[in-house]
Amino acid sequence: xxxxxxxxxxxxxxxxxxxxxxxRGHRLAMxxxxxxAVLTAICLMAWPLSQYLGIDPNKTNLLARFKAPNAQHWLxxxxxxxxxxxxxxxxxxxxxxxxLLATFxxxxxxxxxxxxxGFLGGRTDAVLMRLTDxxxxxxxxxxxxxxxxxxxxxxxLSAASAGSPLFIFLRIVIIIALxxxxxxxxxxxxxxxxxxxxxxxxxxxxxGAKRRYNVLVHVLPNISTPLIVAATLTVGRVILLESTLSFxxxxxxxxxxxxxxxxxxxxxLIISAxxxxxxxxxxxxxxxxxxxxxxxxxxxxxxxxxxxxGRSH
Amino acid sequence: MLRYTLSxxxxxxxxxxxxxxxxxxxxxxxxxxxxxxxxxxxxxxTPELMAQMRELYGLDQSVFARYWNWLMAALxxxxxxxSLYFRPVTDVLFPAxxxxxxxxxxxxxxxxxxxxxxxxxxxxxxNGLIDSVVGVFSFASISLPNFWVSLLLIILFSVKLGxxxxxxxxxxxxxxxxxxxxxxxxxxxxxxxxHVGPLVRYVRASMIETLSADFVRTARAKGLGExxxxxxHALRNALIPMVTVLALSFGSLFxxxxxxxxxxxxxxxxKMIYDAIGNIDFNLALVGLLLATIVTLLANLLADLAYALLxxxxxx
Amino acid sequence: MSNPLLEIDRLSVHIPMRGKGLLSSGxxxxxxxxxxxxxxxxxxxxxxxxxGSGKSTLGYVVAGLRQQTGGSLKITPSRPHQNGRKPxxxxxxxxxxxxxxxxxxxxxxxxxxxxxxxxxxTRRGRVLEVLEQVGMPAEAAQRYPHQFSGGQRQRxxxxxxxxxxxxxxxxDEPLSAxxxxxxxxxxxxxxxxxxxxxxxxxxxxxxxxxxRHLADxxxxxxxxxxxxxxxxxEIFANPAHPYTRALMDxxxxxGRGRRKRGQVLKGEIPTPLNPPSGCVFHTRxxxxxxxxxxxxxxxxxxxxxxxxxxxxxxxx
Numbered sequence: 001x002x003x004x005x006x007x008x009x010x011x012x013x014x015x016x017x018x019x020x021x022x023x024r025g026h027r028l029a030m031x032x033x034x035x036x037a038v039l040t041a042i043c044l045m046a047w048p049l050s051q052y053l054g055i056d057p058n059k060t061n062l063l064a065r066f067k068a069p070n071a072q073h074w075l076x077x078x079x080x081x082x083x084x085x086x087x088x089x090x091x092x093x094x095x096x097x098x099x100l101l102a103t104f105x106x107x108x109x110x111x112x113x114x115x116x117x118g119f120l121g122g123r124t125d126a127v128l129m130r131l132t133d134x135x136x137x138x139x140x141x142x143x144x145x146x147x148x149x150x151x152x153x154x155x156x157l158s159a160a161s162a163g164s165p166l167f168i169f170l171r172i173v174i175i176i177a178l179x180x181x182x183x184x185x186x187x188x189x190x191x192x193x194x195x196x197x198x199x200x201x202x203x204x205x206x207x208g209a210k211r212r213y214n215v216l217v218h219v220l221p222n223i224s225t226p227l228i229v230a231a232t233l234t235v236g237r238v239i240l241l242e243s244t245l246s247f248x249x250x251x252x253x254x255x256x257x258x259x260x261x262x263x264x265x266x267x268x269l270i271i272s273a274x275x276x277x278x279x280x281x282x283x284x285x286x287x288x289x290x291x292x293x294x295x296x297x298x299x300x301x302x303x304x305x306x307x308x309x310g311r312s313h
Numbered sequence: 314m315l316r317y318t319l320s321x322x323x324x325x326x327x328x329x330x331x332x333x334x335x336x337x338x339x340x341x342x343x344x345x346x347x348x349x350x351x352x353x354x355x356x357x358x359t360p361e362l363m364a365q366m367r368e369l370y371g372l373d374q375s376v377f378a379r380y381w382n383w384l385m386a387a388l389x390x391x392x393x394x395x396s397l398y399f400r401p402v403t404d405v406l407f408p409a410x411x412x413x414x415x416x417x418x419x420x421x422x423x424x425x426x427x428x429x430x431x432x433x434x435x436x437x438x439x440n441g442l443i444d445s446v447v448g449v450f451s452f453a454s455i456s457l458p459n460f461w462v463s464l465l466l467i468i469l470f471s472v473k474l475g476x477x478x479x480x481x482x483x484x485x486x487x488x489x490x491x492x493x494x495x496x497x498x499x500x501x502x503x504x505x506x507x508h509v510g511p512l513v514r515y516v517r518a519s520m521i522e523t524l525s526a527d528f529v530r531t532a533r534a535k536g537l538g539e540x541x542x543x544x545x546h547a548l549r550n551a552l553i554p555m556v557t558v559l560a561l562s563f564g565s566l567f568x569x570x571x572x573x574x575x576x577x578x579x580x581x582x583x584k585m586i587y588d589a590i591g592n593i594d595f596n597l598a599l600v601g602l603l604l605a606t607i608v609t610l611l612a613n614l615l616a617d618l619a620y621a622l623l624x625x626x627x628x629x
Numbered sequence: 630m631s632n633p634l635l636e637i638d639r640l641s642v643h644i645p646m647r648g649k650g651l652l653s654s655g656x657x658x659x660x661x662x663x664x665x666x667x668x669x670x671x672x673x674x675x676x677x678x679x680x681g682s683g684k685s686t687l688g689y690v691v692a693g694l695r696q697q698t699g700g701s702l703k704i705t706p707s708r709p710h711q712n713g714r715k716p717x718x719x720x721x722x723x724x725x726x727x728x729x730x731x732x733x734x735x736x737x738x739x740x741x742x743x744x745x746x747x748x749x750x751t752r753r754g755r756v757l758e759v760l761e762q763v764g765m766p767a768e769a770a771q772r773y774p775h776q777f778s779g780g781q782r783q784r785x786x787x788x789x790x791x792x793x794x795x796x797x798x799x800x801d802e803p804l805s806a807x808x809x810x811x812x813x814x815x816x817x818x819x820x821x822x823x824x825x826x827x828x829x830x831x832x833x834x835x836x837x838x839x840x841r842h843l844a845d846x847x848x849x850x851x852x853x854x855x856x857x858x859x860x861x862x863e864i865f866a867n868p869a870h871p872y873t874r875a876l877m878d879x880x881x882x883x884g885r886g887r888r889k890r891g892q893v894l895k896g897e898i899p900t901p902l903n904p905p906s907g908c909v910f911h912t913r914x915x916x917x918x919x920x921x922x923x924x925x926x927x928x929x930x931x932x933x934x935x936x937x938x939x940x941x942x943x944x945x
Contacts, residue, residue, distance in 0.1 A: 133613075134328045136561070139605055141568035142586050146336070146602060149590045151344040199721035200729040200737070203786070206692045206719045207741035207793060221731040240458055244572060247460045248587065260458075267464060267576065270479075274468045281461030289456035296452075 022301040029297020032290035039287065043092035050086045057086040058255040078276055079265055087257035088279055094258045095287065098173055099239040105177035106238075107231050110184020115215055115223075117185070118192025129189065136182045141244060147175040148250030165256050172251050176241050180234070187230050191223030198222075225302045233295035236288040243284050259284045318618060325614050332606050337380045340599045343590065393596035397589060402600045406585060410604070413581035416481075416504065416570055419497060423505040424512060425559070431509075432516025433548060439521055447513060454510025459569055463503045463576040470499060481577030500577045507569050508562065515558050519551040526550075560616030564609045632705060634797060634829055635668040635691065640700035642686050642853075646902065659901050660686040662853040663700065665928070668846075670707060670796070673823060673830040675844035675861070677837065677876065681898050683853035684833045685801055691831050692719045692799040706796055713745040718790035722802040724782035728774035734760075734785055735770040741793035759788040762825075763818060780811035787818065791826070799831045804839055816842055837877050841865060849873045852901050852909040855928055859937035869931055869939035872910050908942065916943045 024030055050057055053072055060080040067077040075084040117128035152162035152171070161167055192215075195201060201209075201218050209217075245251030246260030254261055259280040266277035374382075386393070392402045435447035471479035481500045483492050523529060532541075571583025578584070582601060589598035642661040661683045668674050676684040689695040690702060706716040718741070721727045728737050736743075738759060739752035757767050763784040774782060783803060790798050800819070804812045820843055822828060834840050840847060840861070847864045849857040849872060857870040868874045896913055899905055905912045911921035920942050928940040 130324060130328075134332070134610065136564075138332075139564040139567040139571070139609055141571050142583070142602055142605055145571075145587065145590050146339050146343075146598070149344070150339060150342040154342050154344075198729075199723060199727040202694055203719055203721070203727060203789060204740055204744070205694060206715065206717065206799075207789075208713055208715055208744040209740075213744070218729055222729070236456060240456075243458055244460060247458075248572070248575065249591070263461060263464065270464060270468050271472055274472065277461070277464045277468060281458055281464065284458045284461060285453075285456055288458075289452060292452055292456050 019301040023297050026297035026300050028293045029300070032293035032297070035290045036287070036294065039092065039283075039290075040096055043089045043096065046086055046089035046093060049089070050083075053083075053086075055083045055086055057083055057090055057257065075279065076275075078262075079269055079273065084276070084279065087262060088259070088283060091257045091259045091262060091280065092283065092287075094169065094252060094256065095239050095242060095260075095284070098169070098176070098242045098252075099235045099291070102173045102176040102180075102238045102242070103231050103234045105173060106181040106234065107184050107227060109177055110181040110186075111188045111220075111223075111227065113181065114185035114188025114190075115192045115219060118189035119196050119211065119215060119219060121193075121196070125189075128185075132182045132185050132189075135179070136186075138179070140179050140241065141248075143179050144175060144241065144245050145248065145250045147178065148172075148245055168252055168256070172242055172245065176238055176245075180238070180241070183230055183234065184227065187226050188223055191226060192219050195219045195222045229295065229299045229302055232298045233292060236291035236295065239284065239288050239291065317621060321614055321617060325610050328610060329603075329607055333384070333603050334380055336599055336602050336606070337383060338376055340595055340602075341376060341379075343593055343595070343598070345593050387600075392600050395589070395594055395597040397592050397594040397597060402596050405597060406582070406601060406604060409580055409582045409585045409601075412482075412579055413567075413570055413574070413583060416497070416500060416574070416579065416581055417566055419501045420504040420508055420566065420570075421559070423501060424509040425555075427505065428509050428512035428516050429548065429551075431513045432551075433520055435513070435517045436520035436524060444517075447517070451510040451513040454506060454513070457507065459503055459507045460572050460576055462506060463499070463573060466499050466503060467576075479577070481574065481579035500573045500579060504566070504569050504573050508566055511562065512555075512558065515555070516551055519554065520548070523550045554620070556619045557616045560612045560619075563612040567605055567609065633667040634670045634672070634705060634707075635831070636701075636703040636705075637664060637666050637691075638701045638703075639663045639665050640687070640690065640697045640702055642683070642690060642695065643698045656902055659683075659853050659904055661690070661697070662904075664850070664853070664855045665700075666848055666855065666858055668797070668829055668831070671823075671827045671829055672845045673832055673843055675830075675832045675834055675840040675847045676850055677834055677840060677847055677873075678850035679835060679876075679898050681852075681901065682850040683901070684835075684850045686853075687850065688719075688799045688801050688831055688833045691797070692717055694719075704797070708796075712747075715741070715793055716796045717799060718793060718795040718797075719799045720783070720786050720790050720801065720803045722806050724779045724786060724806060725774075727786045728782055730774050732773075733770065734772050734774070737774070738770075738785060738789045738792055740789065745793065755792055756788075759792045762791060762822070763788045778811075779807055780815060783807060783811075783815050784818065787815075787822070791822065791828075795828065797829045797831060799833070801833045802835070805834070805836065812839070819843060837865075849876065852899065852904050854909055855940060856910065857937070857939045857941075858928065859934075859939075863934055863937045867934070867937075869937055869944040870941050871914050871916050871943070873939075875913075908940070916941075918943070 046057075055072070060082060061077075062080070065077060065079055069076045072083075075088070078084055078087070113128055113132070117125040117132075148171075152167070153159050157167075195218060198218070201214050204214055204218060242251055243258065243260030243263075246253075246258045247263050249261070249264060251260060252258045262280040263277060266273075266280070269276055383393075394400070395402050395405050398405045431447045431450070435444040438444060467479045470477045477498050478496050479499075481496050483496050488496075567583065570581060571587060573579070574581040574584040575587050582605060586598060586601040586605065588594070589601055640661060641659070641663055644658040644660055646656045646658055664687060666674070676687060678684045686695065690697050691704075704716055708714075728734075732740075735753065735756050739747075739749075739756045742752045742755060753770075756770060760767060760769060765781065765784050765788065769777070769781075769785070774785070777785065786803075803819070804815055807815060816839060819830065823830060823843070830843065832840070832843055844861045846858070846860050848855060849864075849870060851872050857864065857868070857873045859869070864873065865877075868877055899909070899912060905922070907923045908914070908917075908921045908926050911917040914921065924942070926940045926942050928938050931937045931939065931944060
């Protein structure tokens with residue numbers, strides 16, 4: 001009965017191993033990934049290092065302002081006598097954490113909106129996509145500033161928790177996700193519409209699949225490729241948004257250091273201590289650039305033209 | 314076409330109203346309340362008097378009622394008073410808008426030609442040396458924090474070299490045109506640097522596509538010079554959809570303008586909004602944000618219409 | 630014979646057309662218009678018509694993918710529905726879109742069982758069983774769809790349809806996307822399965838050549854209406870409806886070009902948005918007379934062959 005020879009079938013090879021090989025071929029992306037890994041590792045050393053050097057990064061010491069680099073303060077001290085290096089390391093933790101968390105949150109939000117719109121179609125789709133179109137056009141920074149200025153005690157939060165560092169951190173993550181989910185939504189919608197009309201979804205429906213099953217089993221895995229690519233590129237934009245917002249004073253506020261708010265004071269000090277303006281910005285730039293290169297590499301690795309190589313005709 | 318225009322216009326108006334309500338709510342959530350800020354430090358105010366004032370200004374009503382009152386007043390031309398500048402909001406915002414238009418206009422004058430030039434150069438030999446350099450440049454453009462670049466340029470050109478002023482607004486009462494221009498150099502440079510990156514990538518992609526199209530090959534076969542092919546055929550084709558790309562970048566350009574205006578101390582819309590929110594000037598913040606929103610929506614609407622007009626594939 | 634598998638009674642699918650924006654335009658597309666037919670157990674019914682005749686829509690209603698807007702449809706399985714067993718399954722035209730590229734063959738074929746709540750271990754044996762039935766090696770189970778050719782994929786799709794032990798398989802032009810040499814193999818497989826499992830096919834096709842091999846009865850659809858319904862032998866020997874005749878004349882003969890003989894069908898199929906009055910075929914019919922444009926013919930048995938039904942004022 002069997003009239004297909006097994007030899008004609010190529011060995012199964014996971015798409016992921018192919019992709020990883022391609023990604024490794026993108027040298028700039030590979031170097032960037034290594035750079036980001038090292039940077040993250042260094043930033044995570046902030047606490048142990050501060051213990052070792054005996055430094056409290058948030059403690060001001062007006063007698064030790066603008067110290068040059070020395071054995072205890074490897075990059076010197078800032079205008080309030082705080083250690084620059086340790087603050088940069090903590091700032092890096094914040095930036096990277098905000099970048100990853102906000103991207104994750106907006107992916108969830110965007111996929112929820114996009115898949116709902118795309119899979120249900122009709123009026124739901126029309127309304128949701130009009131909303132998305134408008135959101136895409138809006139100027140993000142002014143919107144973020146208003147959201148950053150919202151007084152959470154007016155929403156029923158106690159003053160203590162609204163002012164806690166964790167809350168301020170989460171609030172940044174949430175507001176960035178709230179204004180910037182639209183790209184994800186568009187991508188998810190386009191994918192959902194494509195997959196919705198595939199015959200395999202129809203076959204599953206005939207076999208008794210409900211909408212939820214089809215979304216989870218068929219739609220999400222099949223739209224994951226463009227989503228992963230877009231998410232990687234989003235991380236960089238989020239880090240920029242967070243640092244801009246913190247620089248303007250509506251993001252993460254001192255004493256918690258971030259690369260953005262470390263530059264806020266630097267603006268007043270450009271004559272007396274211009275070097276303080278260099279490190280945080282350089283780190284933002286290098287990190288965002290590296291993330292974008294990694295994003296480019298992921299896009300290259302996930303290029304669908306490479307996935308068809310195994311197809312036999 | 315008329316039907317399409319009307320339908321898009323009515324949608325834009327609807328969105329404007331929805332946005333105005335959302336912004337009204339958000340602004341209301343800023344710390345403090347308008348009355349306290351207005352009368353701060355007035356010792357003759359008893360709690361009873363405050364309550365009376367609240368009632369007078371309708372602050373004890375629900376957010377919907379207050380929005381309705383505000384909307385009715387706004388539609389009849391009364392946009393309120395700025396508590397920061399002690400002047401009607403319109404008086405404050407009008408010159409600010411001119412300033413921002415000037416900044417953004419000059420930026421476009423720099424970024425668009427630059428994007429066309431770099432994009433075309435890169436497209437001539439994809440993956441060649443120039444293309445790689447331009448590619449890294451455009452990556453840098455989208456990765457650079459614009460506030461940091463502003464600080465660096467100020468440190469370099471104003472503090473160290475002393476060539477250019479660190480502020481975007483001349484101090485003298487009646488500055489000459491040249492003086493005004495000198496103050497605009499750094500802000501425009503930063504904004505253009507930040508605006509040009511995505512444009513370059515777009516121009517490059519669209520030029521590569523057109524350069525491989527049949528009609529361009531025909532033009533080459535006819536013996537037209539390379540420069541002539543680039544400019545007369547490829548570039549012209551890439552320009553039309555660029556209208557849409559530019560319009561879509563309007564929002565991010567405005568965001569950039571806010572940052573640049575704040576750093577260079579230019580009294581534009583962006584800085585107005587920033588200061589208004591920072592100083593809890595409810596009226597100014599609301600109207601400024603709403604104005605920015607409306608202008609952005611309008612830009613997108615015009616781009617959609619222009620695209621529909623220019624592209625025969627969209628049926629109206 | 631008194632208990633048919635499928636009973637369709639004056640079934641209609643009228644699709645409201647969406648206008649611009651959010652409003653309905655008020656126009657309805659009559660995809661299927663008052664179709665009545667029955668299918669006996671084990672019987673294969675071929676639905677024939679040009680594209681746009683509504684045959685796929687009718688198939689989707691039978692498969693439960695679409696709701697009818699009028700009339701009724703009744704499926705009476707011989708065995709009770711146990712554990713969510715579905716009496717109807719479906720096979721599609723495009724074998725590349727029919728299989729989820731992210732799933733292994735085992736998961737794809739086992740999906741109907743998964744939806745019935747069976748766990749992976751229970752499914753595996755049955756998957757290998759149906760793989761063998763469709764002539765695929767067991768090793769295929771761990772592969773991904775992109776590793777198979779079109780014909781092999783169609784076998785996998787058939788395996789998925791078979792696994793839930795259905796009584797009726799809706800086959801929506803299962804051969805038309807395949808190479809001619811593969812077509813005959815799949816056709817043989819399908820008739821083999823029909824004989825071994827007593828499965829009925831609701832076989833949608835535009836190709837009389839294929840239908841001749843498989844069908845017990847043939848239904849001819851035009852603009853959503855049933856033109857002729859007859860046992861296969863009789864319809865091939867003596868088509869009663871001029872439309873059926875026209876379709877048969879268009880069948881290509883192997884070794885000769887397509888549509889060599891008398892081109893009876895003139896012009897394009899009219900739009901189902903605004904079907905012709907009376908007999909919908911009168912605009913293209915060689916036998917049309919005055920009555921055809923005013924009165925809708927009923928589907929009635931022929932006097933000489935009562936098993937053959939045709940909806941025509943001038944049936945042979």
